[in-house]
Amino acid sequence: MRLWIAFWNIVVKDFRTYYLKPPNISWGLIFPLAWTGMFFIKSGKGMESISSILPGVIALSILFGTTSLLAVTVTFEKKNRSFERLLLAPIPLELLMLAKTSGAILFGVFNAFIPVLMAAFLVDLGHVNWLVFIPAVVLISVASTFLGLFIAVAVSEVFEAQTFSNFFRFPMIFLCGLFFPISALPVFLKPLAYALPLTYGADLLHGAIHGGNILSVPIDLAILAIFCVGLFMVSLRNIRRRWIA
Amino acid sequence: MTTESDIAIKVQGLAKSFGDVQAVTTVAFEVNSGELFGFLGPNGAGKTTTINMLTGLARPDAGTIHIGGIDCTRKPRAAQHLIGVVPDESNLYPELSGFDNLCFCAALYGMGKTERQARATELLEAFDLTKAAGRKFGGYSKGMKRRLTIAAGIIHRPRILFLDEPTTGIDVASARQLRQMIKALHNQGTTIFLTTHYIEEAERLCDRIAFIMSGRIVRIDTVANLVQPLREKHVMQISCPNDVNNLSTQLGKEFPDQAFSSPEPGLIQVEAATPIHVGPLVRFLEDRGAEVAEARRIRPSLEDVFVQITGVGADVMRTEKEKKGGAQ
Numbered sequence A: 001m002r003l004w005i006a007f008w009n010i011v012v013k014d015f016r017t018y019y020l021k022p023p024n025i026s027w028g029l030i031f032p033l034a035w036t037g038m039f040f041i042k043s044g045k046g047m048e049s050i051s052s053i054l055p056g057v058i059a060l061s062i063l064f065g066t067t068s069l070l071a072v073t074v075t076f077e078k079k080n081r082s083f084e085r086l087l088l089a090p091i092p093l094e095l096l097m098l099a100k101t102s103g104a105i106l107f108g109v110f111n112a113f114i115p116v117l118m119a120a121f122l123v124d125l126g127h128v129n130w131l132v133f134i135p136a137v138v139l140i141s142v143a144s145t146f147l148g149l150f151i152a153v154a155v156s157e158v159f160e161a162q163t164f165s166n167f168f169r170f171p172m173i174f175l176c177g178l179f180f181p182i183s184a185l186p187v188f189l190k191p192l193a194y195a196l197p198l199t200y201g202a203d204l205l206h207g208a209i210h211g212g213n214i215l216s217v218p219i220d221l222a223i224l225a226i227f228c229v230g231l232f233m234v235s236l237r238n239i240r241r242r243w244i245a
Numbered sequence B: 001m002t003t004e005s006d007i008a009i010k011v012q013g014l015a016k017s018f019g020d021v022q023a024v025t026t027v028a029f030e031v032n033s034g035e036l037f038g039f040l041g042p043n044g045a046g047k048t049t050t051i052n053m054l055t056g057l058a059r060p061d062a063g064t065i066h067i068g069g070i071d072c073t074r075k076p077r078a079a080q081h082l083i084g085v086v087p088d089e090s091n092l093y094p095e096l097s098g099f100d101n102l103c104f105c106a107a108l109y110g111m112g113k114t115e116r117q118a119r120a121t122e123l124l125e126a127f128d129l130t131k132a133a134g135r136k137f138g139g140y141s142k143g144m145k146r147r148l149t150i151a152a153g154i155i156h157r158p159r160i161l162f163l164d165e166p167t168t169g170i171d172v173a174s175a176r177q178l179r180q181m182i183k184a185l186h187n188q189g190t191t192i193f194l195t196t197h198y199i200e201e202a203e204r205l206c207d208r209i210a211f212i213m214s215g216r217i218v219r220i221d222t223v224a225n226l227v228q229p230l231r232e233k234h235v236m237q238i239s240c241p242n243d244v245n246n247l248s249t250q251l252g253k254e255f256p257d258q259a260f261s262s263p264e265p266g267l268i269q270v271e272a273a274t275p276i277h278v279g280p281l282v283r284f285l286e287d288r289g290a291e292v293a294e295a296r297r298i299r300p301s302l303e304d305v306f307v308q309i310t311g312v313g314a315d316v317m318r319t320e321k322e323k324k325g326g327a328q
């Protein structure tokens, strides 16, 4: 009960002070609009192409809504020392970091549904497999957030958090099969694609929205889950080593 | 007679270095339950580094730490439920109001909503911040920030409280008010570990004091024991506006049991092992044409002990700190 109070208040505080701020909300709206528009114009195929670009736009909305936001807020709190306040509280480190990341995970999930809502006005989404779609969105959000945590532990300045996030994010746009199939990548880049969590998330989304996934759903889900657990464990270990040094 | 359970903090062989800098070197001490223990030392002595290790924010390179009987050596955060910490700089959320900051801190310790709101209101009142309760912490003045940071540190009524230079960087009136609050907490039975570079503050508040210099404890004792050797010495200052250099030498010849010096022109300092009788001295001086304006006994303070032990002038310590800007 006591730990639950602490957990819940950390999530609520982060939501109020960071995620529900107008710049973040408008970012969540503008971003998918811009990407959809861009690919829409580029493909020039009209409405049918929407369902083929939707998985990519959703994945990017999540990625851009979570990774750098978490990395920046945690680095900011480290910098102004309010993070110490959390480390001084009698909360197990695992639970503390789950509380700290839950806000960003939820924010990522909300962001994922903005392009879905937009698309729902333009095309029929009746055939979407929601049972695959929803776990996929949640896991992508968890993996992207934990990537942000990993980055936050690796840097000490806010601008470094931002730059380092981009270092991960931008290659992922092109390497993870969001808009161009992985089969179209040069041979030497293919192994890299399979080393990135978003590849499996994008595969799940493609499968759920218009069929045509490369790997089977359970395999995609399992690999994505392994990425989540792995990133979290590594981040926790780094926190113990670097922040309680 | 103290038993293990009477000991709130027990530290043995504590050491910590940052690269080439040996911040703390084999520090050892015990703080009894309910005691107000002072950790006194100049800038860079290793006070904050020691507090960080005791409160689970840093890992020692060597040594053992027990807080409230819990072994925190391997698990630095094992005793967090027993302790409250007021760091040397504020660590609250600038974008939250004073009230929300306190409620959030209370929630971290698992306090329910009504309980934490009542406690926050009570502390805002006690720290004279009720009017600023709804304003953002980021806009508070230094003294207000300091007060709210202390309120946040005691929101969960910790058994052991760590205060890192609580009165640095705030005005005299607020500092006095804070010292009264620290005393009140002490009277309620809270164990307090206080670092400071204000010698008078340590003397006024603490039961026992450890002097720390360059990461080493040079002396631990009660305030009374520390000043005792100086109390046994009698010191008097006589001010004579005319030149006295000559006279202090002559005085030495006339009164061989007393030592005379001239710390500044126009001032004669007399030191003796027995009480000093002022009459014969004044007569001697006046007979030789000197005009005695004033003669007063000097009460030796902890400051003198500190200077004696460390060789660092208290005034040097103070100015260094103020140059640095003090705490937030």
Ligand SMILES: Nc1ncnc2c1ncn2[C@@H]1O[C@H](COP(=O)(O)OP(=O)(O)OP(=O)(O)O)[C@@H](O)[C@H]1O
Binding pocket: B018, B021, B022, B023, B041, B042, B043, B044, B045, B046, B047, B048, B049, B050, B088, B197
């Ligand atoms: N994170 C760190 N990295 C490198 N050196 C450090 C670090 N923290 C402390 N030090 C060094 O360790 C020594 C002790 O510092 P510490 O902050 O403990 O002193 P202090 O007694 O609290 O001083 P002050 O009165 O200025 O607060 C100093 O030489 C300081 O430069």
Ligand SMILES: [Mg+2]
Binding pocket: B047, B048, B049, B088, B164
């Ligand atoms: Mg310090």
